[in-house]
Amino acid sequence: MKNWKKIILMAFVAGVIGGSVGLYLFFKPVSSTAKLDTEVRETATVLFQQYSEDENSANARFLGKVVEVRGKVIDIRTTDAGKPALVLETDDAIFGVLCELEDEKAAKSLQTGSEITVKGVCTGMLLDVVLTRCVIL
Amino acid sequence: MKKLVFTLLFIGVASFSFAQEKYMTRNGNVSFIAEGVVKDGVQAKNDQAACVLNASSGEVVFQILIQSFQFEKALMQEHFNENYMESHKFPKAMLKGKINEWKSIDLSKNGDYKVTVTGDLTIHGVTKKVTENGKVEVRDGKVRLTSDFGVTLADYNIAIPKIVEDKIAKQAKVSLVMALEKTK
Numbered sequence: 001m002k003n004w005k006k007i008i009l010m011a012f013v014a015g016v017i018g019g020s021v022g023l024y025l026f027f028k029p030v031s032s033t034a035k036l037d038t039e040v041r042e043t044a045t046v047l048f049q050q051y052s053e054d055e056n057s058a059n060a061r062f063l064g065k066v067v068e069v070r071g072k073v074i075d076i077r078t079t080d081a082g083k084p085a086l087v088l089e090t091d092d093a094i095f096g097v098l099c100e101l102e103d104e105k106a107a108k109s110l111q112t113g114s115e116i117t118v119k120g121v122c123t124g125m126l127l128d129v130v131l132t133r134c135v136i137l
Numbered sequence: 138m139k140k141l142v143f144t145l146l147f148i149g150v151a152s153f154s155f156a157q158e159k160y161m162t163r164n165g166n167v168s169f170i171a172e173g174v175v176k177d178g179v180q181a182k183n184d185q186a187a188c189v190l191n192a193s194s195g196e197v198v199f200q201i202l203i204q205s206f207q208f209e210k211a212l213m214q215e216h217f218n219e220n221y222m223e224s225h226k227f228p229k230a231m232l233k234g235k236i237n238e239w240k241s242i243d244l245s246k247n248g249d250y251k252v253t254v255t256g257d258l259t260i261h262g263v264t265k266k267v268t269e270n271g272k273v274e275v276r277d278g279k280v281r282l283t284s285d286f287g288v289t290l291a292d293y294n295i296a297i298p299k300i301v302e303d304k305i306a307k308q309a310k311v312s313l314v315m316a317l318e319k320t321k
Contacts, residue, residue: 028210028211028212029209029210029211030207030208030209030210030211030214031211059225059228063204063224063225063228064204064218064224064225077164078164079164079166079184079185080162080164080165080166080184080314080315080316081164081166081182081184081314083184085164085184095163098163098164098185100184100185121204123185123202123203123204123205123228124202124204124205124228124229125202126163126185126186126187126200126201126202126229127161127163127187128163130185130202130205132185132204132205132207133207
């Protein structure tokens, strides 16, 4: 009889723990990039160059990774949805590394021409190489 | 080689049109909602869509990176990329087409126009011919393109497991907003 009670109690506790973990994982918001470990470090020029030369191998190295990129700010802009973003200079005359900022206030203290390091998640290349959820280090 | 492809695709929507007028954005917004019977917040936004419009011909190219879609829930974003869209294998989606009513649009004065776009929509490595409704707004020399349309997931080989089929709609509602500026 005592064994049955123990088994029921253990099953109940396991159910509560399992359910709690499941709910936590289900509702867990996307983490701030500031809390994520950097996986790759590169300059904006080299990042853009690698995508320009061989997109598939650049994707294998950078796509979905937390990347720290150093470069010169050449443009500070607002996305069509009103979010702040900046562009880092590369060897390309028109396009660069486009970084969408996680913190809406982060762009206010920035100036074009300054050298900065940005940490963000690389999502690939369109016109620019794109980093999302960026934080300025 | 890749560089050449990008240049041809975006800067030269038509390969002979370098002297022609183009409008562009690299920060366009694409969002979708794919909630099933059970409302679970299956929706995401992407603020890094690229769009180039050839003002001479009405040809237009939209392109997005799948991993740029941002969800509120981390697990949902992970499942979207790894299980449904396989974004490491198919990192981009694209609509390349033409605004059918382009000849009736006057970019020299403000106005709103209901239009249709016919072209090839590529998602998850599958290309389908589509015609979608949209709107062109001309304001002080700038062009804003908007459209709302449905994407049937099965048409693009996006498989939804039985266990979550009540939570994910068979057809995603997609909205796009592109604020285009004349290229310098």
